[in-house]
Amino acid sequence: MYQKALYTALLLLGLVAPYAIYPVFLMKVLCFALFACAFNLLLGFAGLLSFGHAAFFGLAGYVCGHVLKVWGLPTELGLIVGTLAAGALGLAVGALAIRRQGIYFAMITLALSQMVYFFFLQAPFTGGENGLQGVPRGHFLGVVDLRSDLALYYVVLAVFVAGFWLVQRTVDSPFGQVLKAIRENEPRAISLGYEVDRYKLVAFVLSASLAGLAGALKSVVLQLASLGDAHWHMSGEVVLMTLLGGMGTILGPVVGAATVVTLQNYLASSPIGSYVPAPVVLGVIFVLCVLAFRRGIVGELAALVRKNLNLG
């Protein structure tokens, strides 16, 4: 019941927010929030740390940009094709990575995403260091003109809510329960007769597709698909967003993404940014989270609320 009220309040907040805050900034937050939710599905609920999610985010950005700019297809098709491309790449990467566990899983995903990065660096359609610029926003479903920031904002919000709902639905489903069982005790899940690898792979593909949706959305919003989106720094950033917000919580990634994007924006525009580079700030947050703050913002808050409820 609390959850329902909370979500309704957040949704209302999302609906009125663009009248108070710059819509492009909000859309950026939503894109990264979706990216982090997708990542959290894998890390928080299946216990798989992928250090290569930037590859899916970046790939979908390029594919969507290409579909819109070169092929001139409608925006929704760009998003769909981008998402599918990321899912296909996720299938290939996931099938390789789930052959090893734990730290190796992280290293394999990282190495494969670096390979994808080099491919983007050399491939002709990505525009190399310049990226794919001037991606047209187009019309949504042929009617909504997305050149208006406000119209685009509501489309992005709708896509985000749909993605968020999908993650929540997956986590609550029997499938999600099996994922949690695998996270907690993989040998036991195997002995109970679950085909663990198949569950992991499905989770990986789902997570990669949603990460791709976020990347495609971002290339529409900023009208740019760039190499930076596919670099492993981006993979690190999404890990940080999830960790900071609280991994394994539903809302954590959203809070983490909002915090990190706000912080980056602040550092980029304020004079402090020129003394303290953003990577250092992110690194310090990383270290603090790992050492002192492993439950993340939402995790700590939830623990606090639970404690108070028990006392009262």
Place this chain on the structure above:
Amino acid sequence: MDLFNIPLPAILSQLVVGLINGSFYALLSLGLAIIFGLLNIINFAHGAQYMLGAFAAWFGLQYLGINYWVALLVAPLAVGAFGMLLERTMLSRLYREDHLYGLLLTFGLALIIEGLFVQGFGVSGNPYATPEALRGPVNLGFMMLPKYRLWVIVVSVVVCIACWLVIERTKLGAYLRAGTENPRLLQAFGVNVPLMITLTYGFGVALAALAGVLAAPIFQVSPKMGSDLIIVVFAVVVIGGMGSILGSIVTGLGLGVIEGATKVVWPEASNTVIFVIMAIVLLVRPAGLFGKEK
């Protein structure tokens, strides 16, 4: 004699260049493997520590008048000591947590170290002069190889073999292997395991710094020099498997040579060939070439 219409000397010289890269892969993956063996942590800061080694040498030459030969000894000691400080103050708090936290912590540390150096020194590199005694070429018959590059190969092979001998053949190495196998039992026998862990981490970091000093005259000394290299080294480690010290040395050198060969045949693929090999190895032998299936 030509192969694929490419003259043989050109092929051989690329292979030698590959062997030099392989020397760095071997030194770095050896350090990673030693740290992983005892601490169960993947040291993401390894690339940053390699960069610190190079910068320590550069800084010493520039401002303190420390020459290359002294730097070869002092820089690894200094960076290794820094590593031990990190282990004592931060890493040691994480041993009871999931191993992934170690990876995340060292990732954060790498971001901080590299970010600070970019801020302080910019992204462009600083040249480091080759020491007097190692200037000029050696004639290998099929090519002229700069003396310094030959030196790098020799040093890294000697250091790697020495490490292997120490670990496999001495009492100290026996403790280390015992600690890898079962740290609690080893502690019960009266060995100071936490101290051993600190020293081991310091040693692994010192190896990275040594590689950095060796690299300084070849590559530019720049804050980003380790950040992409470390990912290739991760792939090397996955291919070789962490199980054996010798395995990581052989894999490192071998992959360097393969990378060199690819540069001759298909230059565009030379960046990615190691990752492709990693994918193939994962399909055929998931535990890695020298790894043991758990």
